[in-house]
Amino acid sequence: MRARVMRCTAVSHYFHRLEGEFPSIDGRLAAVTRERYRRIDRFVQLTLMGAAECARKHALSRDCGLYLSSGVGPITSNVLVQDAIHRDSRMPMPFSFVNTLGSSACYHVAKELDLAGEAVMVARGSASFSAALTCAQADLESGIVSQVLVGAVEECVLPAERHRALLRMGADVTVAEGTHWMLLEPDEREGVAVHDARLVNADFDGYESRDAARLTSFVAGHDKTQFGIVMNGPGKSVLVSLE
Amino acid sequence: MPEASAKSGVKPGVIVRGMGLSCALGVGVEACFTRLQQGAVTPIPWTISNLGDAFTAPVYAVPGTPPLDMPGRAVALIEGAVREAISASALTHAEIAALPLFIGTSAFSLDRDATRVNVDESTAAIGVQPVIAHQQITLIVQRLLGNSGQSFAFQTACTSSANAVLSAARMIELGWYEHALVVGVELANLATIAGFSSLQLIATELKPFDRNRQGIVLGEGVGAVVLSAASRDATGLHIRAGGTNIDSYRVTMSNPDGVTIAELQQRVLKRSGIDASEIAGIKAHGTGSPMNDSGEAAVIHRVFPKPPPVCALKSYLGHTLGACGVNELIVMAAALRAGVFPATPGFDEIDPALNIVPTRVASVAGDGLYLLNYFGFGGHNTVMIVEQRS
Numbered sequence: 110m111r112a113r114v115m116r117c118t119a120v121s122h123y124f125h126r127l128e129g130e131f132p133s134i135d136g137r138l139a140a141v142t143r144e145r146y147r148r149i150d151r152f153v154q155l156t157l158m159g160a161a162e163c164a165r166k167h168a169l170s171r172d173c174g175l176y177l178s179s180g181v182g183p184i185t186s187n188v189l190v191q192d193a194i195h196r197d198s199r200m201p202m203p204f205s206f207v208n209t210l211g212s213s214a215c216y217h218v219a220k221e222l223d224l225a226g227e228a229v230m231v232a233r234g235s236a237s238f239s240a241a242l243t244c245a246q247a248d249l250e251s252g253i254v255s256q257v258l259v260g261a262v263e264e265c266v267l268p269a270e271r272h273r274a275l276l277r278m279g280a281d282v283t284v285a286e287g288t289h290w291m292l293l294e295p296d297e298r299e300g301v302a303v304h305d306a307r308l309v310n311a312d313f314d315g316y317e318s319r320d321a322a323r324l325t326s327f328v329a330g331h332d333k334t335q336f337g338i339v340m341n342g343p344g345k346s347v348l349v350s351l352e
Numbered sequence: 353m354p355e356a357s358a359k360s361g362v363k364p365g366v367i368v369r370g371m372g373l374s375c376a377l378g379v380g381v382e383a384c385f386t387r388l389q390q391g392a393v394t395p396i397p398w399t400i401s402n403l404g405d406a407f408t409a410p411v412y413a414v415p416g417t418p419p420l421d422m423p424g425r426a427v428a429l430i431e432g433a434v435r436e437a438i439s440a441s442a443l444t445h446a447e448i449a450a451l452p453l454f455i456g457t458s459a460f461s462l463d464r465d466a467t468r469v470n471v472d473e474s475t476a477a478i479g480v481q482p483v484i485a486h487q488q489i490t491l492i493v494q495r496l497l498g499n500s501g502q503s504f505a506f507q508t509a510c511t512s513s514a515n516a517v518l519s520a521a522r523m524i525e526l527g528w529y530e531h532a533l534v535v536g537v538e539l540a541n542l543a544t545i546a547g548f549s550s551l552q553l554i555a556t557e558l559k560p561f562d563r564n565r566q567g568i569v570l571g572e573g574v575g576a577v578v579l580s581a582a583s584r585d586a587t588g589l590h591i592r593a594g595g596t597n598i599d600s601y602r603v604t605m606s607n608p609d610g611v612t613i614a615e616l617q618q619r620v621l622k623r624s625g626i627d628a629s630e631i632a633g634i635k636a637h638g639t640g641s642p643m644n645d646s647g648e649a650a651v652i653h654r655v656f657p658k659p660p661p662v663c664a665l666k667s668y669l670g671h672t673l674g675a676c677g678v679n680e681l682i683v684m685a686a687a688l689r690a691g692v693f694p695a696t697p698g699f700d701e702i703d704p705a706l707n708i709v710p711t712r713v714a715s716v717a718g719d720g721l722y723l724l725n726y727f728g729f730g731g732h733n734t735v736m737i738v739e740q741r742s
Contacts, residue, residue: 112526175598182507190543190546190547191543193546194403194542194543194546198402198403198404199403199404200403200404200546200549200550201543201546201547201550202550203547203550203551206543206546206547206548206550206551207547207551207603207604207729209459209543209547210458210507210509210729210730211507211508211730212507212508212509212511212728212729212730212731212732213603213729213730214730215508215598215730215732216598216600216603216729216730216731216732217603219598219600219731220598220600220731224598225597225598225612225615226597227595227596227597228508228596228597228598228732229506229508229515229519229596230506230507230508231504231505231506231507231519232486232504232505232507233502233503233504233505234487240502240503240504240505243502243504243523244504244519247519247522247523247526247528248522250526251522251525251526253595253623343452343501343502343528343529344452344502344504345502
């Protein structure tokens, strides 16, 4: 298995552990998007904000591939649909039902960033970002895209007790939400794997997309252009230094 | 896909090596194909009486299986289709254990009563988070096969399993994998029925491209295919090309002028070196909803000056949502293997605005290239080109 390095040209990282309630991200979202969004749920908000922050100030090719990942997905909209049916014995609201599909988040990103290339949402539990990176790398290697925007997004059901119960988390686990993105392009250079120990960050323990959070927080704290992603085995990607 | 082959100098084809299917046509690929030749399938009525005013929605359910709310039903259906595909593929134990798994389903989270409908209670006992559908499905398949391969779960609405097929084929073509298992899963459940009913998209009868079409009829089904690397001239059904894009016209529908999907089809044809005139037939998405069929008809006229025969399969299976990519691929593979291009039950009267006349009766299908369309919420469009070689 051989694949080229995907050089990081932009990165965005947002992560927030719940303390009482999550802060509004309306202003931060509005600062990076062309449109004013209504009737979108928190999952779509987080997706749009992260993708737009990453892509800001960078020219995206129209064939840029979009690869969204999540371990838990749009869980709040799912719970709203379930509550309508099973708790309230009524029909679900149409937009809540539509938002249960992760594809809705991809739709809003593609529209906001005017993307016309490959676009998928993919998951693999707590390794969902790695699955998305693999799909992105396959499309780059196949030559069907020239640039890829890869992200991981997690949201929480509130109150936190309900989130923990749904995901069978212990009562002492602090729940968190986040959005983590990388804009990547093929690079012919070789890379040196960044040692896992440099990426370990206990802040993200227990968080479904901790692989994405560790990568994007690390790269965001350094010169992003000196890093890339490369596959080192079937379905597995590692961060490499291009220095 | 050929561009990758050109770069590497190696030209592996990707072939459908094994198939398994449980859908409204029956259980087992051959049983499904035999039933397909007998004409339309009648959906069963499902009356919902606990969500306000009672209503009845037709559902294309898998026949001869436990009732829709029976515990363990989902596991039985998933295991049955996977077992059939694996058996037909004749892979070794070692190959089965290492198979990468590509799941396609529209459900990210399960209906809460899916603990009865969609999920075997026993899976909860081995530590799965019951709210996450794709993790459940992955676990069911991996447990059945003793498999520890990489997994990818695609969530792109009604294009989910079609995209799973394309990604798996792409990785095989790159030489990353020798084989892959792709599974599409969509099972009848209350949340899906209620959700589509709330959108007022459900009709009483499925009539693809018909002047009197009024909407979709949901179906359930599990399809599984084993894809393998093969030489370009191997006999069987090859996954030749494909691609996806997003139409940002509306979150619940593509642009009825067909421009975005036409761009996708032309892009896929161009990069695979296939001329539109080489396409021998089209398997339409053909949901029977007014706007989907209108947009799809526009696409066909934009891309094909002389459209080849068009069929739609949902009046046999219902709309199996995220699973329709694999399910309809399998039905087409079985039909083409037998030299048959399927009829389109439900179509009676031409819609002059569409000017599409899908196949009224089954016809002879030769070897050649066939185009398969899949569209979904979120503007997701997927096109797949397959080649039958005998």
